[in-house]
Amino acid sequence: MKKKISIKDLAKHVGVSTALVSYVLNNKEKEARVGKETVVKIREAAKELNYQPNLIARSLKSGKTRTIGLIVADISNTFFSNIARIIEDEASLNNYTLIIGSSDESAEKSQTLINTFLKRQIDGLIIAPTVNTESQIKAVKKTGVPLVLIDRYYPDLDVNTVRINNFEASYKAVEHLAGKGFKRVSMIAYKTPLPHMMERKAGFLEALKDLKIHSGEDSIMESSYENIERDIEQIMGRLLDKKEGRPDSFLFATNSLAVLGLKEIVKRKLIVPDDLGVVAFDESEAFDFFYSPITYIDQTTSRIAKEAVKLIMKQLSSIEKEEKDEKERTDIVSHIIIDPKLVVRESCREGK
Amino acid sequence: MKKKISIKDLAKHVGVSTALVSYVLNNKEKEARVGKETVVKIREAAKELNYQPNLIARSLKSGKTRTIGLIVADISNTFFSNIARIIEDEASLNNYTLIIGSSDESAEKSQTLINTFLKRQIDGLIIAPTVNTESQIKAVKKTGVPLVLIDRYYPDLDVNTVRINNFEASYKAVEHLAGKGFKRVSMIAYKTPLPHMMERKAGFLEALKDLKIHSGEDSIMESSYENIERDIEQIMGRLLDKKEGRPDSFLFATNSLAVLGLKEIVKRKLIVPDDLGVVAFDESEAFDFFYSPITYIDQTTSRIAKEAVKLIMKQLSSIEKEEKDEKERTDIVSHIIIDPKLVVRESCREGK
DNA sequence: CTGAAAGCGCTTACAG
DNA sequence: CTGAAAGCGCTTACAG
Numbered sequence: 001m002k003k004k005i006s007i008k009d010l011a012k013h014v015g016v017s018t019a020l021v022s023y024v025l026n027n028k029e030k031e032a033r034v035g036k037e038t039v040v041k042i043r044e045a046a047k048e049l050n051y052q053p054n055l056i057a058r059s060l061k062s063g064k065t066r067t068i069g070l071i072v073a074d075i076s077n078t079f080f081s082n083i084a085r086i087i088e089d090e091a092s093l094n095n096y097t098l099i100i101g102s103s104d105e106s107a108e109k110s111q112t113l114i115n116t117f118l119k120r121q122i123d124g125l126i127i128a129p130t131v132n133t134e135s136q137i138k139a140v141k142k143t144g145v146p147l148v149l150i151d152r153y154y155p156d157l158d159v160n161t162v163r164i165n166n167f168e169a170s171y172k173a174v175e176h177l178a179g180k181g182f183k184r185v186s187m188i189a190y191k192t193p194l195p196h197m198m199e200r201k202a203g204f205l206e207a208l209k210d211l212k213i214h215s216g217e218d219s220i221m222e223s224s225y226e227n228i229e230r231d232i233e234q235i236m237g238r239l240l241d242k243k244e245g246r247p248d249s250f251l252f253a254t255n256s257l258a259v260l261g262l263k264e265i266v267k268r269k270l271i272v273p274d275d276l277g278v279v280a281f282d283e284s285e286a287f288d289f290f291y292s293p294i295t296y297i298d299q300t301t302s303r304i305a306k307e308a309v310k311l312i313m314k315q316l317s318s319i320e321k322e323e324k325d326e327k328e329r330t331d332i333v334s335h336i337i338i339d340p341k342l343v344v345r346e347s348c349r350e351g352k
Numbered sequence: 353m354k355k356k357i358s359i360k361d362l363a364k365h366v367g368v369s370t371a372l373v374s375y376v377l378n379n380k381e382k383e384a385r386v387g388k389e390t391v392v393k394i395r396e397a398a399k400e401l402n403y404q405p406n407l408i409a410r411s412l413k414s415g416k417t418r419t420i421g422l423i424v425a426d427i428s429n430t431f432f433s434n435i436a437r438i439i440e441d442e443a444s445l446n447n448y449t450l451i452i453g454s455s456d457e458s459a460e461k462s463q464t465l466i467n468t469f470l471k472r473q474i475d476g477l478i479i480a481p482t483v484n485t486e487s488q489i490k491a492v493k494k495t496g497v498p499l500v501l502i503d504r505y506y507p508d509l510d511v512n513t514v515r516i517n518n519f520e521a522s523y524k525a526v527e528h529l530a531g532k533g534f535k536r537v538s539m540i541a542y543k544t545p546l547p548h549m550m551e552r553k554a555g556f557l558e559a560l561k562d563l564k565i566h567s568g569e570d571s572i573m574e575s576s577y578e579n580i581e582r583d584i585e586q587i588m589g590r591l592l593d594k595k596e597g598r599p600d601s602f603l604f605a606t607n608s609l610a611v612l613g614l615k616e617i618v619k620r621k622l623i624v625p626d627d628l629g630v631v632a633f634d635e636s637e638a639f640d641f642f643y644s645p646i647t648y649i650d651q652t653t654s655r656i657a658k659e660a661v662k663l664i665m666k667q668l669s670s671i672e673k674e675e676k677d678e679k680e681r682t683d684i685v686s687h688i689i690i691d692p693k694l695v696v697r698e699s700c701r702e703g704k
Numbered sequence: 705c706t707g708a709a710a711g712c713g714c715t716t717a718c719a720g
Numbered sequence: 721c722t723g724a725a726a727g728c729g730c731t732t733a734c735a736g
Contacts, residue, residue: 358712358713358714359714359715360713360714370713370715371715371716374714374715374716375715375716378715380715380716384716405713405714406712406713406714408712408713408714409712409713409714409715410713410714410715412712412713413713413714413715413716414714414715
């Protein structure tokens, strides 16, 4: 292992002080009025010795790490990995690096990740928050670290958010199904107090009422996060194997729910959309490949990601400005609410 | 923004030196023989003031960041996001944090990421290398940073790798197709000198020869990485629209190729497996959802990820030991080659 | 135009 | 049992 070379090594090599090396390598030779020849010599030495600055040292000095933390439920879920990818690109454009953590919908893991990231002095934090993390979010907010919630949020917290209009999304989905002649829609959702999910359910119920559709007491069925496979199997079984009053269509509240639900439908050799109409939230390659491509609610992940990074950057630059001007911290909170798009495909053609 | 509190603040608050605080908070009170009461007072103060150590400072001192860098082609690709997820979990078990970058198969981006990660003093690097990055890998190796290549590799480089037996995988796939009576197999692959892809092709060709199958000069068709959508459309068009000698089955060399290829098949209303047999590399939710679930070569992403982290940890602990003993660095390179599993499903039932 | 020095927040060998 | 001090690699105000 070759020892890493430092600014000190460079300084010795050229025969100047470390200060000069630092100025030159940060292109501040003008401000520091460094001699031309010295500049050239330092530059050459840096190249020759393949000098790589130690960003850890710089961070300690500057108090900035140029790192953004991203906490999602599960980075292997397409929805989140798509978002992560765009966030990575946007961050990189601004010279920020991304560190990623998966909370698995566990408040405990979420707390661990938040702590780790804060101790690592991240400059900003983007979170898709999990159940029971309201106090964690509040605590982050109190630290003053730029923060944006994506996808999910807490309405009572005065924190930046980027999300879709979930109520509207569900409403539109039902409207669409109704328009196609479906009469007995069931929604498959998660059992959780998370507001984004509550709103999806509320929009669904409101639409049922307005459109005078209903599907009895089973209109919304809920799965846990922990035992999603078992729960969906059970729920879909109960609904699909009904002798009477079987739903003629489904609204799935996430891509994971849809994927598992569709498996149950296929297992029973029921045909979409002839026997059952289907609309799902989120995207999934699987939706394209189902024999009857699934109509879905596009959350436009790339917009969510871009807006989130933009909000982080905005906060970062206002902090910088305030530090310079020694002004008090002003705190402007934004809520970016994106209009959901219903991407209509084959899975809910005219019902029977 | 509340000022972060440091070890110095704690020391002042309790009325001791920073040294004691550091010892206590690192559970080294015994080695340092700190007084019992002092220990208690320091612990309480730390809790009261909600002290969070600055890991950047610790890293600067220790030279270790407890960070692992992961560079893949694209984190939004299921194959890589699955791997990333397991690596995250394994790293976390060892108290390491993950930073992730996507190279987009570009040697330039790869270099930028490598540089950034090295400057950030990562303790280990896991890379799925891109074309023309052989020299980059060599340079990383020279720095002495623990390194593991996954999925792809360079045979001439003396660097740790974790990968499947690609030759064998293709061979098995063709064997399977042949066994099901398919007689004219085409492989859809990437045009790239990357060895893992070359071997997939070589295994394919060898199997064709051994099994006396052939599909003329079009047995292997190659797409670029850059224009994959356009290329696949063109290639599949050329093969599928043939008047004579149309392939009766396909081996797709990655999940992305398969997904696009299947779209072309569907577009032409050709039926899998009646008209065409299909086997693909990698997993994809889409494979489960195709009306005829796709037979695929399972790369067992979780094993790849776990072995990769294990190799990093092994290097890390041997470095530590050597530092302590002031021994010379010994350099043991491992190649973990995982046996591919063919997961047989519907997409290549008995051919006609 | 250039150098010496302080300091970011920690850790740790050393002295007492 | 405890404190003063050096040092990790950088940046930057200050003095000359």
